[in-house]
Amino acid sequence: MAARHLFKSGFLPKNLYLNLAVAAKSLGSFKGRTFLAIAGVVLGTLSLITVANTSKAMRLKTIADLERFGKNLLIVKSGLMQGHGSLVGLTTSMKLTLADAAAIKESLPQVKITAPAVTKTFPVRYRNTTVTGTTIMGIPMEFLQLKKMPASGRGRLFTDDDKRRKAAIAGANAAVKLFKGDDPIGKSIFVNQSAFEVVEALEPMAIDLSGMNEDNIIYVPLATFLSRLSSTPNTINLIYIEAVSESAMASLKGGIETLLRQRHNIKKGERDDFSVTDLKDVNSIQTKTMSIVVTLGMITSAISFTISSIGILSIMILMVDERKIEIGIRRAVGASKQDIALQFMTEASFISLAGAAAGLITGIALSLGISWLANIPFAVSLPGLLISCIAAIVTGIASGIYPSIKAVRIQPVNILRS
Amino acid sequence: MKLIELRHLRKQFIAGDVMVDALKDVSLTVERGAFTAIMGASGSGKTTLMNIIGCLDTPTSGTYILNGMDVSTMDDDQLSAVRNKTIGFVFQNFFLLHYATVLENVLLPTLYVDTLRHDLKDKAMEMLQIVGLKDRALFKPRQLSGGQQQRTAIARALINDPDLIICDEPTGQLDSNTASEIMKILTKLNEKGKTIIVVTHDANIAAYAGSTIVIKDGLIEGG
Numbered sequence A: 001m002a003a004r005h006l007f008k009s010g011f012l013p014k015n016l017y018l019n020l021a022v023a024a025k026s027l028g029s030f031k032g033r034t035f036l037a038i039a040g041v042v043l044g045t046l047s048l049i050t051v052a053n054t055s056k057a058m059r060l061k062t063i064a065d066l067e068r069f070g071k072n073l074l075i076v077k078s079g080l081m082q083g084h085g086s087l088v089g090l091t092t093s094m095k096l097t098l099a100d101a102a103a104i105k106e107s108l109p110q111v112k113i114t115a116p117a118v119t120k121t122f123p124v125r126y127r128n129t130t131v132t133g134t135t136i137m138g139i140p141m142e143f144l145q146l147k148k149m150p151a152s153g154r155g156r157l158f159t160d161d162d163k164r165r166k167a168a169i170a171g172a173n174a175a176v177k178l179f180k181g182d183d184p185i186g187k188s189i190f191v192n193q194s195a196f197e198v199v200e201a202l203e204p205m206a207i208d209l210s211g212m213n214e215d216n217i218i219y220v221p222l223a224t225f226l227s228r229l230s231s232t233p234n235t236i237n238l239i240y241i242e243a244v245s246e247s248a249m250a251s252l253k254g255g256i257e258t259l260l261r262q263r264h265n266i267k268k269g270e271r272d273d274f275s276v277t278d279l280k281d282v283n284s285i286q287t288k289t290m291s292i293v294v295t296l297g298m299i300t301s302a303i304s305f306t307i308s309s310i311g312i313l314s315i316m317i318l319m320v321d322e323r324k325i326e327i328g329i330r331r332a333v334g335a336s337k338q339d340i341a342l343q344f345m346t347e348a349s350f351i352s353l354a355g356a357a358a359g360l361i362t363g364i365a366l367s368l369g370i371s372w373l374a375n376i377p378f379a380v381s382l383p384g385l386l387i388s389c390i391a392a393i394v395t396g397i398a399s400g401i402y403p404s405i406k407a408v409r410i411q412p413v414n415i416l417r418s
Numbered sequence B: 001m002k003l004i005e006l007r008h009l010r011k012q013f014i015a016g017d018v019m020v021d022a023l024k025d026v027s028l029t030v031e032r033g034a035f036t037a038i039m040g041a042s043g044s045g046k047t048t049l050m051n052i053i054g055c056l057d058t059p060t061s062g063t064y065i066l067n068g069m070d071v072s073t074m075d076d077d078q079l080s081a082v083r084n085k086t087i088g089f090v091f092q093n094f095f096l097l098h099y100a101t102v103l104e105n106v107l108l109p110t111l112y113v114d115t116l117r118h119d120l121k122d123k124a125m126e127m128l129q130i131v132g133l134k135d136r137a138l139f140k141p142r143q144l145s146g147g148q149q150q151r152t153a154i155a156r157a158l159i160n161d162p163d164l165i166i167c168d169e170p171t172g173q174l175d176s177n178t179a180s181e182i183m184k185i186l187t188k189l190n191e192k193g194k195t196i197i198v199v200t201h202d203a204n205i206a207a208y209a210g211s212t213i214v215i216k217d218g219l220i221e222g223g
């Protein structure tokens, strides 16, 4: 029975064409409302898809970031803290020392690895090209254990032999700016009058959890940095620390804070001149922000779908009124009540699905744009797609029911009286 | 052989708090292949009778046998199927879909046929050929004259090969030349075996029919 009516009522290509022609034609006479109703579905689908895709992309990005750094990582940064969880210091004081790093390693049993590091910006020259404001980061060999560097594989990452050499690893952006297409590997670059040999180039990493755009960094061995590029050979501004286990993180963080306050002679009530950040904190703030965005997106989408349901409903009611004679004619030539009901359901769903299709395309385009702008991976969320399709179908059906009932109640005898 | 048999048909309408007896006690038979005119003054019950014969409405009491089936006891779905298969309608006001082409209008009744056919378009063109509108297949109804619109309606009435074609004042909107063209087409269809019933109050139109039934105040005169 149902299949028979599906057949009869316009799901065959030929009949579908006729019915869609009818739908399009009659929708054309209510352009404003149709536009509004479709816009509602577009907006609903758009926000749902975008939010779902972007939050999936953020999740993927966070997982990738956490994978690149060891999971149980703390970062000590010199300078006053700007805000909770942020790794950007308010001041860029250089009050951490190698001795601080050594003390942390020696006196705190929760520590597995420490990697003191130092950053500073320099003009960097390759042949005739000078790029000012390039961040040079001095890293110890241990840093490579903490962080997976996305090496090109054509060169080599630092080995113990490089400790005191003038070797450099170029971040993806830094390489592009400086070498403009030349292969950086094996080339000499000049920093502070010293020639460094580029031994490896990195693939793009995107901004990561430490808040720096790491693609702009050129890495050199820590000892080389301190002797060649620094006037204060014991001063650093970062210490990366890996804890022995996840459960040790909290006590380690407290231990580091107490130790450094002691070593820096910070009295009770005075503010720290350093900050200790757990990457998971940063991560959880991001997750929280994301979940607010997701909730807002869901609300927007629910409101849009509701508004468009009402819009479609009102259009369909008007159309039923305007098309009483058509309904009478169709009934006279043999349409059953189900045929008529299905026709109006089809038309309502047609509006809704047209909107959903447009929303889907713009939503995917928008997520692509966001992924490009925010430098996060592009991902399509399957549940997002599914939910928006279901929402569009439900919207179509929900807004088609009442008009269908109204259409079915129309008696051809009363309409076709000559 | 009888195509239509009406026995003691009554139809009452309730208009406000008054009861109107539109048909009082109508009994009649129409033979297969007949061409019958129904005449009567305005308000005599012609349209009411046609609606019942056309299975668009059901009698208050009495029996209606169409093509051997008792349609007076059928439900809405069954009546829809009977209209689709057995009856073709031609109305005074043509009642075409204005957004659809002539061809699509002719095809309309085929949308509600169970069995699938693939030569529907050829069939529709054949019907348009019969009414002389083959070259107007892709026109919209509003681009046609009244006579052409009514011929489109006749082609639509023919598409599902009905036994019966009922026409309620088919020439009411047409001038006398066009009216006689329409009546000639109906005569031709009758010669090919279609049973035709035409409601009219014009004696010139009724003259095309083989027999005439006169209805007055809901009763058949001389019946």
Ligand SMILES: Nc1ncnc2c1ncn2[C@@H]1O[C@H](COP(=O)(O)OP(=O)(O)O)[C@@H](O)[C@H]1O
Residues within 6 Å of the ligand: B013, B014, B015, B020, B021, B022, B040, B041, B042, B043, B044, B045, B046, B047, B048, B049
């Ligand atoms: N739906 C209805 N409600 C109330 N009265 C009706 C209805 N349909 C027809 N009538 C009445 O029944 C009588 C016959 O009407 P009708 O069959 O339309 O006559 P005709 O077609 O001969 O002009 C009229 O008095 C008319 O007012």
Ligand SMILES: [Mg+2]
Residues within 6 Å of the ligand: A418, B046, B047, B048
């Ligand atoms: Mg009448």
